Amino acid sequence: MNQRSTFIFSMLCFGFAFLYIPILLVIIYSFNDSRLVTVWGGWSIRWYIELLNNENILNAALLSFRIAAISATVATIFGTMAGLILARLRAFKGRLLFTGMIAAPLVMPEVITGLALLLFFVSLQNLIGWPSQRGMNTITIAHITFSMAYVAVIIQSRLTEINESLEEAALDLGARPARVIWDITLPIILPAMVSGWLLAFTLSLDDLVISSFVSGPGATTLPMLIFSKVRLGIAPDINALATILILLVTIGVGIAGWIMHRQKQSKTIS
Amino acid sequence: MSGLLINLDNSFRDRLWKNTIVAIPYLWLLLFFLAPFLIVLKISLADPIVAQPPFTPLFQESENGSFSIFTTFDNYLYLFQDSLYFITYLSSVKLAFISTILALLIGYPIAYGIARSPQPTRNILLLMVVIPFWISFLLRVYAWMGILKTKGLLNGFLLWIGIIDQPLELLYTDTAVYIGMIYSYLPFMILPLYANLEKLDVRLLEAASDLGAKRWEVFKDVTLPLSVPGIIAGCCLMFIPAIGEYVIPALLGGADTLMIGRVLFDEFFLNRDWPVASAVAIVLVLLLVLPIVYFQKKQNEEPLTES
Numbered sequence: 269m270n271q272r273s274t275f276i277f278s279m280l281c282f283g284f285a286f287l288y289i290p291i292l293l294v295i296i297y298s299f300n301d302s303r304l305v306t307v308w309g310g311w312s313i314r315w316y317i318e319l320l321n322n323e324n325i326l327n328a329a330l331l332s333f334r335i336a337a338i339s340a341t342v343a344t345i346f347g348t349m350a351g352l353i354l355a356r357l358r359a360f361k362g363r364l365l366f367t368g369m370i371a372a373p374l375v376m377p378e379v380i381t382g383l384a385l386l387l388f389f390v391s392l393q394n395l396i397g398w399p400s401q402r403g404m405n406t407i408t409i410a411h412i413t414f415s416m417a418y419v420a421v422i423i424q425s426r427l428t429e430i431n432e433s434l435e436e437a438a439l440d441l442g443a444r445p446a447r448v449i450w451d452i453t454l455p456i457i458l459p460a461m462v463s464g465w466l467l468a469f470t471l472s473l474d475d476l477v478i479s480s481f482v483s484g485p486g487a488t489t490l491p492m493l494i495f496s497k498v499r500l501g502i503a504p505d506i507n508a509l510a511t512i513l514i515l516l517v518t519i520g521v522g523i524a525g526w527i528m529h530r531q532k533q534s535k536t537i538s
Numbered sequence: 539m540s541g542l543l544i545n546l547d548n549s550f551r552d553r554l555w556k557n558t559i560v561a562i563p564y565l566w567l568l569l570f571f572l573a574p575f576l577i578v579l580k581i582s583l584a585d586p587i588v589a590q591p592p593f594t595p596l597f598q599e600s601e602n603g604s605f606s607i608f609t610t611f612d613n614y615l616y617l618f619q620d621s622l623y624f625i626t627y628l629s630s631v632k633l634a635f636i637s638t639i640l641a642l643l644i645g646y647p648i649a650y651g652i653a654r655s656p657q658p659t660r661n662i663l664l665l666m667v668v669i670p671f672w673i674s675f676l677l678r679v680y681a682w683m684g685i686l687k688t689k690g691l692l693n694g695f696l697l698w699i700g701i702i703d704q705p706l707e708l709l710y711t712d713t714a715v716y717i718g719m720i721y722s723y724l725p726f727m728i729l730p731l732y733a734n735l736e737k738l739d740v741r742l743l744e745a746a747s748d749l750g751a752k753r754w755e756v757f758k759d760v761t762l763p764l765s766v767p768g769i770i771a772g773c774c775l776m777f778i779p780a781i782g783e784y785v786i787p788a789l790l791g792g793a794d795t796l797m798i799g800r801v802l803f804d805e806f807f808l809n810r811d812w813p814v815a816s817a818v819a820i821v822l823v824l825l826l827v828l829p830i831v832y833f834q835k836k837q838n839e840e841p842l843t844e845s
Binding site: 275276277279280282283284286287288290291293294297346347349350352353357360362365366369370372373375376377378379380381383384385387388391409410412413416420444445446470473474476477481491494495498499501502506510513514517518520521522525529 | 551552555556559560562563564566567568570571572573574575577578581644645647648650651652654661663665666667668669670672673674675676677678680681682683684685687691721724725728778779781782783784785788789799802803806812815816819822823826827830
């Protein structure tokens with residue numbers, strides 16, 4: 269037993285070191301005083317101060333958060349509808365096409381989705397004059413389109429897990445289907461909707477490629493700004509920015525994990 | 539089994555409700571997902587011209603007022619004639635394939651270790667696999683730039699402990715792309731493997747070793763065959779996005795790292811050849827979709843042949 273355990277244990281250590289050392293190094297070097305990013309020049313928070321004074325970065329961050337919040341909310345609504353259709357409506361005209369259109373964004377390379385949407389927006393502009401300018405609205409539409417597919421899959425898998433008998437009972441007792449969905453189905457899938465929203469938010473905040481395609485002059489999201497800086501080499505203020513984002517994510521995931529853990533415990537007790 | 543949304547045809551109000559729920563996401567996807575692809579298909583059949591937009595229209599009104607369709611397969615012929623594209627496709631598949639295999643070799647023991655840990659530790663380890671997944675992809679790739687640079691941290695460390703006496707050329711090479719790919723997609727590999735290995739019935743392993751199987755044999759003959767679905771799921775989740783990857787080769791790869799996502803991006807933004815870029819996109823979609831359809835068909839057929 270021991271020989272195997274040693275191997276597994278060392279692989280676990282190696283794996284987590286591999287996953288976390290790069291992140292830790294970014295955090296440590298964000299406090300580096302030296303402009304040369306790989307030379308240690310003592311501790312300092314100058315890059316954080318520089319970051320807070322950098323209007324471009326702050327504007328880009330604000331734009332990214334706004335797009336992420338709007339697109340995640342719309343994607344959750346549309347994705348929940350789509351998940352409901354996939355799980356509860358077994359046969360309708362055009363179901364095959366619908367399933368395909370939900371599955372395709374999940375496997376489609378970002379470059380292709382981005383290219384397709386840009387060509388679409390350009391053609392549409394030539395045809396009907398809308399969108400007159402590409403920017404926040406086109407990025408938001410693009411993000412809704414790919415993240416609603418992720419939400420739909422989450423909702424669908426949650427709905428197939430839960431028993432339909434509650435819904436059937438309510439229908440048998442004479443409740444209108446709209447009432448049943450509102451009063452029974454939605455409360456049950458609420459946690460799945462929350463995780464769907466969080467996933468959509470993160471996907472939108474993370475997206476570089478699709479945004480680069482469908483954006484226009486004047487609309488630079490945070491990943492686009494980071495990419496243009498990082499392409500030329502390492503930038504110390506990006507280390508500081510990365511540290512802040514990593515901190516936010518870790519706190520968020522930690523809280524979510526803790527809540528889920530408590531829910532599980534209270535379920536096993538009762 | 540009556541579905542919630544199936545027997546809604548009792549009243550007009552219910553029907554209207556159902557149709558609204560179906561129509562909204564359906565129309566959205568038709569408009570913003572399907573229509574764009576049809577446009578890509580259309581543009582891939584057009585000639586490039588110097589104008590805005592830079593391609594010839596598909597329909598053209600001739601003098602007598604009738605419409606005629608202008609299509610050309612030149613862009614596709616160009617793809618097959620220029621060996622660059624063929625080499626790039628092969629190179630993307632190779633890079634994605636090798637990194638998937640390496641990630642499987644690294645991820646499998648990790649997933650196994652997590653699945654065999656006692657309960658409180660297991661949840662914490664799982665959370666630790668998930669956290670990097672939520673951290674920006676771009677920033678995680680960027681983190682490796684500082685490590686792999688010629689005067690970077692890895693070379694500094696290796697020089698310091700004396701394994702090498704010349705700094706290694708790592709950043710802007712294929713090696714850096716492999717490291718970046720494995721690093722970025724490792725959670726995608728570990729999670730499905732874990733989900734599979736966690737469900738594995740320990741009694742089967744005990745039975746095998748009670749019957750005299752050595753530890754290696756138990757793994758080879760029981761654990762490994764039972765975890766094949768997890769292996770396939772993990773490999774697909776990693777291989778499919780890895781083929782079209784843009785950020786990793788753009789940041790970590792060298793000028794000679796050919797990946798199709800990058801060529802497409804450059805063809806579009808640097809050369810501004812939209813028709814050829816569209817043709818590249820269509821071929822890439824076919825290369826990705828056909829194997830997926832084939833696999834799904836095979837999976838659907840399997841239960842029939844078994845029963």
